[in-house]
Amino acid sequence: MxxxxxxxxxxxxxxxxxxxxxxxxxxxxxxxxxxxxxxxxxxxxxxxxxxxxxxxxxxxxxxxxxxxxxFRADEAVDHAMIKRRVHAAVARSAHAVRSADPQAMVAVIEGEKDGLPGLLVHSYGGVAGYLISQFNAAGVDMWRVTIVQALLAATGCPNVFERSDELVRKGEGLPVIWRALAGEEPPQRLMVRSANRLAPTDIRTGFVYPR
Missing domain, CATH: 2.30.130.10 (PUA domain)
Incomplete structure (x- = not known):
């Protein structure tokens, strides 16, 4: 170490x-x-x-x-810790995901707030939909396999897609990648609700199509 x-x-x-x-x-x-x-x-x-x-x-x-x-001297950084934190974050956000409009993007994991610095995960379409993940720091990037496995187990959602923030990942010295990490890649065009409006969006990239 x-x-x-x-x-x-x-x-x-x-x-x-x-x-x-x-x-x-x-x-x-x-x-x-x-x-x-x-x-x-x-x-x-x-x-x-x-x-x-x-x-x-x-x-x-x-x-x-x-x-x-x-900050705890007695807490190891290992697979068990990562899984605990993913499961805790999913449990914390479960009510918001269940009660949200299925066409909304709902935060599941929010980086430092959930003890997973640099990791952002949003849900679209509930259990049968997609989890869009952003590994915006090198630490969580190293643990991506464990994180994806824990997400699949904790949410029951079979589809996990990685959406890179190009500027952030280049600043971290990490490759810029868009890919399915588990299951199917989302369609190129889905209707996403934001601020009471529906807009055609590519949730793989965040691009909102002009009307």
């Missing part, structure tokens, strides 16, 4: 629960070169006095150098 040491006096944000670590706050990063250069590698974050602060996903290519997974 990598070890990120925070500059003296720069740990205040982490101690108050800020989940983002910027390059200017980092004194040094210890670990094998291949781990330091691999976006999303899990790192232990410590203070200048070697006090445990967090475990985070490190990305030297990003303007946000590390995104915190957990």
């Amino acid at each position: 990598l070890i990120i040491t925070i500059k003296q006096g720069k740990e205040k944000g982490l101690l108050s629960g800020d989940p983002w670590i910027y390059p200017s706050a980092i004194d040094n990063v210890q670990g094998r070169p291949q781990e330091r250069s691999k976006p999303g590698t899990t790192a232990l974050v410590q203070s200048s006095s070697r006090q445990f602060l967090a475990r985070a996903a490190y990305n030297a290519k990003s303007q946000i150098a590390a995104r915190v997974w957990t």
